Amino acid sequence: MAQVSLHHVGKSFEGQKVVKGLDLVIPNGSFTVLVGPSGCGKSTTLRMIAGLENVTEGEIWIGEKKVNDVPPGKRDLAMVFQNYALYPTMSVFENIAFGLQNRGVPKQERKRLVAEIAEVVGLTPYLDRKPSQLSGGQRQRVALARAMVKKPQVFLMDEPLSNLDAKLRSQMRIELTSLHKQLGSTFIYVTHDQVEAMTMGDQIVVMNEGVIQQVASPISLYHDPENLFVAQFIGSPPMNIIHAQGTEAEHIGFRPEKVKLRSMAKEITSTAALKLEGRVITREILGSEVLYYLDTNRGRIIAKSSADEFIEEGILVELSVEEKDLYRFDKESGARVRHESIRLATGEQLGGIVS
Amino acid sequence: MYRVWYYPRKAVEWVLLIGVALVFVFPFLWMLLTAFKTLPEIYQFPPTLLPEQWEFGNFAKAWETGPFLTYVLNSFLVAVGILLLQFFTAVPAAYAFARYKFRGRNWLFGLTLIALMIPPQIVFLPVYVEMSHFQLVDTLWALILPYGASAFGIFLLRQSFMQVPDEVIEAARLDDASEWKIMWRIMVPMAKPVLVTFGLFSFIYHWNDYFWPLIMTNSDSVRTLPIGIWMLKASEGGKHWNMIMAGNVMLVFPILIVFFIAQRHIIRAFIYQSK
Ligand SMILES: Nc1ncnc2c1ncn2[C@@H]1O[C@H](COP(=O)(O)OP(=O)(O)OP(=O)(O)O)[C@@H](O)[C@H]1O
Numbered sequence: 001m002a003q004v005s006l007h008h009v010g011k012s013f014e015g016q017k018v019v020k021g022l023d024l025v026i027p028n029g030s031f032t033v034l035v036g037p038s039g040c041g042k043s044t045t046l047r048m049i050a051g052l053e054n055v056t057e058g059e060i061w062i063g064e065k066k067v068n069d070v071p072p073g074k075r076d077l078a079m080v081f082q083n084y085a086l087y088p089t090m091s092v093f094e095n096i097a098f099g100l101q102n103r104g105v106p107k108q109e110r111k112r113l114v115a116e117i118a119e120v121v122g123l124t125p126y127l128d129r130k131p132s133q134l135s136g137g138q139r140q141r142v143a144l145a146r147a148m149v150k151k152p153q154v155f156l157m158d159e160p161l162s163n164l165d166a167k168l169r170s171q172m173r174i175e176l177t178s179l180h181k182q183l184g185s186t187f188i189y190v191t192h193d194q195v196e197a198m199t200m201g202d203q204i205v206v207m208n209e210g211v212i213q214q215v216a217s218p219i220s221l222y223h224d225p226e227n228l229f230v231a232q233f234i235g236s237p238p239m240n241i242i243h244a245q246g247t248e249a250e251h252i253g254f255r256p257e258k259v260k261l262r263s264m265a266k267e268i269t270s271t272a273a274l275k276l277e278g279r280v281i282t283r284e285i286l287g288s289e290v291l292y293y294l295d296t297n298r299g300r301i302i303a304k305s306s307a308d309e310f311i312e313e314g315i316l317v318e319l320s321v322e323e324k325d326l327y328r329f330d331k332e333s334g335a336r337v338r339h340e341s342i343r344l345a346t347g348e349q350l351g352g353i354v355s
Numbered sequence: 356m357y358r359v360w361y362y363p364r365k366a367v368e369w370v371l372l373i374g375v376a377l378v379f380v381f382p383f384l385w386m387l388l389t390a391f392k393t394l395p396e397i398y399q400f401p402p403t404l405l406p407e408q409w410e411f412g413n414f415a416k417a418w419e420t421g422p423f424l425t426y427v428l429n430s431f432l433v434a435v436g437i438l439l440l441q442f443f444t445a446v447p448a449a450y451a452f453a454r455y456k457f458r459g460r461n462w463l464f465g466l467t468l469i470a471l472m473i474p475p476q477i478v479f480l481p482v483y484v485e486m487s488h489f490q491l492v493d494t495l496w497a498l499i500l501p502y503g504a505s506a507f508g509i510f511l512l513r514q515s516f517m518q519v520p521d522e523v524i525e526a527a528r529l530d531d532a533s534e535w536k537i538m539w540r541i542m543v544p545m546a547k548p549v550l551v552t553f554g555l556f557s558f559i560y561h562w563n564d565y566f567w568p569l570i571m572t573n574s575d576s577v578r579t580l581p582i583g584i585w586m587l588k589a590s591e592g593g594k595h596w597n598m599i600m601a602g603n604v605m606l607v608f609p610i611l612i613v614f615f616i617a618q619r620h621i622i623r624a625f626i627y628q629s630k
Pocket residue numbers: 013014018036037038039040041042043044045191192
């Protein structure tokens with residue numbers, strides 16, 4: 001068990017910076033998820049922690065030890081790769097036992113440990129098979145077992161579920177989170193899927209272009225994004241953004257489920273801070289909820305509402321959002337602007353936005 | 356048979372295959388059948404295909420004309436010795452070329468490729484001088500050592516090592532495996548079809564090699580089988596082709612056995628390469 005900390009860690013490939021000045025503490029026993037769009041440097045960060053990639057600058061600490069110059073095999077961590085990376089010529093047993101053998105664990109002890117882990121992940125009947133004779137899900141389990149059997153302080157996982165079909169993936173998600181609870185070790189998990197990040201992580205690190213955007217719990221990430229990038233990246237469908245125009249200093253954002261839709265015929269309520277007029281272009285029925293795609297004069301807006309009341313396509317509606325549900329972001333930097341006192345005046349200003 | 360006409364493409368394929376097979380198989384068959392003929396029948400005109408009278412004594416007679424047991428043993432020692440040496444030099448070299456970035460790598464690999472293109476007939480003189488300097492001429496060492504590293508083997512293995520996914524090697528590093536262990540426990544088993552194919556090429560080449568033993572040896576005690584068979588021709592004065600062919604059958608027999616054992620792997624190696 002150990003805390004992992006990065007102090008101003010950077011990485012360049014051929015002079016090009018792909019990871020920039022990361023400062024990050026991954027608490028002991030946490031399930032930390034690194035999430036971000038493709039190419040943002042998640043894998044590179046994980047590989048630097050693993051020691052598979054040298055850091056260009058900065059320091060990496062695992063527990064009480066600076067590990068910059070410690071080879072991967074001596075860092076007391078295990079990694080699960082996206083394509084499993086099993087040893088194709090070895091049996092399942094040998095795959096799991098290889099790490100133990102390299103550490104000089106005696107044969108009898110190896111057998112016992114492998115049997116124990118195989119039981120946990122349900123591989124006991126397959127120990128004599130070669131990886132090529134296993135299904136994708138079973139291979140994934142071998143990869144997990146190979147990591148678990150070493151009882152490492154830190155587990156690293158790079159998109160371990162992305163090669164599985166949807167059903168197996170959601171099943172493995174649950175297995176991984178319960179495994180984490182059971183073992184109590186530190187998990188560092190990389191994904192580009194924000195849903196996966198939100199459902200699994202207790203600490204989420206959002207990255208973009210090699211820079212950490214925000215570190216927070218799933219709830220506060222959703223409700224309290226630090227900047228425009230996080231606001232748009234987290235949540236599905238993403239937050240609506242009304243981009244600043246002309247003299248406006250801030251972009252305004254709001255979640256689709258916070259939009260209230262009223263047909264224009266009804267009278268307008270006056271408490272809403274933001275009002276827009278829009279036409280329903282298409283809708284998607286998700287079951288108990290419906291997504292409406294609306295065209296307004298401030299761009300495309302997505303609204304999510306209960307399926308109880310149904311609005312037909314082509315209908316003109318009024319969209320309104322309460323003040324407490326609005327997020328404001330600086331026009332230049334995209335950073336969150338939090339000024340409690342300022343409110344959009346209702347009435348004329350509102351008309352200003354609509355027209 | 357009539358079904359073939361429904362598949363003209365298949366029919367053409369078959370005709371071509373049979374044609375090619377005949378070109379390769381016929382000389383072999385001729386050698387085998389000649390080995391069982393009597394001397395007069397060989398010079399008979401028109402020639403017969405099947406022996407009129409099967410003569411099994413040619414093998415025994417050929418065997419007795421010289422120290423053939425020694426020849427066979429020498430051939431075996433040389434071919435296997437070379438194979439082992441080449442294996443232990445090619446694996447680390449190919450691993451380094453395939454997996455490490457070091458200064459001069461491309462340059463060194465280019466040099467290896469050049470070595471691949473130089474036939475032994477060009478370099479035999481300096482090698483002979485070198486061997487005689489170490490007083491190794493007319494010993495088995497002179498037959499084995501100069502072939503201890505194979506450019507062809509390094510080239511072939513490097514290609515196959517480059518196909519191993521990075522993650523597999525990284526997983527092994529995380530499992531605290533040494534480079535040595537990664538090489539022998541992970542890379543080599545994965546390259547098995549290629550290794551078998553290379554081994555076969557090397558074995559056949561050196562088992563059959565005539566040129567190098569001819570230059571490097573003078574005495575019977577270190578001669579190999581191909582030289583022995585050539586001596587067969589010289590020793591009897593006349594052209595006893597039946598005995599020479601019997602000797603040749605003995606020469607190729609071990610190769611056939613090895614080939615049949617390894618066949619499965621060879622086919623896999625070529626499928627692997629063309630993927
Ligand atoms: N070995 C390398 N040499 C050069 N550039 C590299 C190397 N590895 C990664 N990069 C670059 O570094 C950047 C970050 O790559 P990285 O693999 O960390 O992205 P990622 O966040 O894991 O993306 P994905 O979600 O697609 O896996 C990319 O622009 C990539 O092209």
